[in-house]
Amino acid sequence: xxxxxxxxxxxxxxxxxxxxxxxxxxxxxxxxxxxxxxxxxxxxxxxxxxxxxxxxxxxxxxxxxxxxxxxxxxxxxxxxxxxxxxxxxxxxxxxxxxxxxxxxxxxxxxxxxxxxxxxxxxxxxxxxxxxxxxxxxxxxxxxxxxxxxxxxxxxxxxxxxxxxxxxxxxxxxxxxxxxxxxxxxxxxxxxxxxxxxxxxxxxxxxxxxxxxxxxxxxxxxxxxxxxxxxxxxxxxxxxxxxxxxxxxxxxxxxxxxxxxxxxxxx
Numbered sequence: 729x730x731x732x733x734x735x736x737x738x739x740x741x742x743x744x745x746x747x748x749x750x751x752x753x754x755x756x757x758x759x760x761x762x763x764x765x766x767x768x769x770x771x772x773x774x775x776x777x778x779x780x781x782x783x784x785x786x787x788x789x790x791x792x793x794x795x796x797x798x799x800x801x802x803x804x805x806x807x808x809x810x811x812x813x814x815x816x817x818x819x820x821x822x823x824x825x826x827x828x829x830x831x832x833x834x835x836x837x838x839x840x841x842x843x844x845x846x847x848x849x850x851x852x853x854x855x856x857x858x859x860x861x862x863x864x865x866x867x868x869x870x871x872x873x874x875x876x877x878x879x880x881x882x883x884x885x886x887x888x889x890x891x892x893x894x895x896x897x898x899x900x901x902x903x904x905x906x907x908x909x910x911x912x913x914x915x916x917x918x919x920x921x922x923x924x925x926x927x928x929x930x931x932x933x934x935x936x937x938x939x940x941x942x943x944x945x946x947x948x949x950x951x952x953x954x955x956x957x958x959x960x961x962x963x964x965x966x967x968x969x970x971x972x973x974x975x976x977x978x979x980x981x982x983x984x985x986x987x988x989x990x991x992x993x994x
Contacts (some may be wrong), residue, residue, distance in 0.1 A: 732974030734759040737810045739802065741793060741851060742820030744771040746920035747870065750961035751817055753815030754969045756784035763806045764788045765820070775958050785810075790990040793820050794842040799850035810813070812862060813855045815972045818848035818892075819870040829883045837884045844888035847896070854901065856908070865908035866972045869896050870964075871983070873916040875992045877952075911971045916987030917950050918959045954989035 738755045742748040744986055756762050764779070766772045769790040776788040782825025789805050791798035809931045819989040824840040825832060827915055870930035874882065875889030893912050917923070924938075931941035946953055964986050970976055971984065985991055 731758055736814040737761045737762060737812055738815035739763040739806055740817045740819055741765045744768055744775050746917060747909060747961045748819040749775050750965040751819060751968045753779060754965040756782040756825060761810050765791055766800055767792050774795060780790045782922055793847035793851060795838045796850055799920050804889040807858060812858045815866045816851060817868045818851060818967060820847050823882060823885050826882060828868050828881055832884055840884045840888050845891050854988050860906045861909040867910040868968050868971050869912045870911045871914045873914055873987045873990055875914060897981045903981055912983040913967055913978060914972035914983055914985045915959060916990045917953060918961060918964055950990060952990045952992060957988055959988055
């Protein structure tokens with residue numbers, strides 16, 4: 729299927745590894761011009777070299793998107809290099825402190841809000857003029873299952889992802905007339921490098937295989953995943969690629985759950 733993405737300029741934040749890297753690679757394979765972003769310049773350049781093997785044009789821009797000036801610089805450097813932006817994937821984010829509500833400080837809340845919500849606000853604000861001018865754009869926010877079905881722990885993270893889902897709907901209504909489609913993708917338990925490392929440590933501690941460790945973890949912590957396994961970064965990237973494509977030209981304001989059936993609500 730021709731997804732209509734050849735030569736489109738795609739910014740993927742938080743793309744040095746994990747889900748962001750998989751998304752960036754998927755765009756590169758479709759012939760997009762890809763802009764990578766993360767804070768770690770060395771990791772970012774290593775990922776850029778991998779993507780260049782696809783013959784795609786790749787630009788790596790280290791930036792800390794919790795800083796307003798860095799968010800603006802990311803877009804300014806992209807436009808200086810590629811003249812415009814067609815696709816923005818707001819993937820950068822993090823959990824912060826893995827603590828119950830009563831243990832979280834104001835600083836804990838603010839740090840997660842800056843990383844998970846304000847980073848998306850800032851970069852989106854910077855790309856909108858270019859998308860409006862060309863009357864075409866795709867903005868895809870990476871939220872989480874936790875934004876719909878919160879865990880008892882990490883209420884600051886859960887709330888930030890719920891806010892991102894809500895922001896998506898607002899933006900879809902505000903900018904649909906400009907041909908800008910805004911959607912959310914909400915992954916559940918995905919085999920990111922962080923998860924793989926956790927499962928490896930659990931397997932070592934319990935003297936079992938990583939496959940057995942995954943099954944035990946899911947049974948104890950994610951029993952609602954009806955497929956009985958963790959998702960992959962490529963499975964997440966696939967829905968992002970679809971939402972960025974011409975095949976999704978009548979979809980906006982939606983939240984696509986990549987959760988193996990975990991979320992119980994309709």
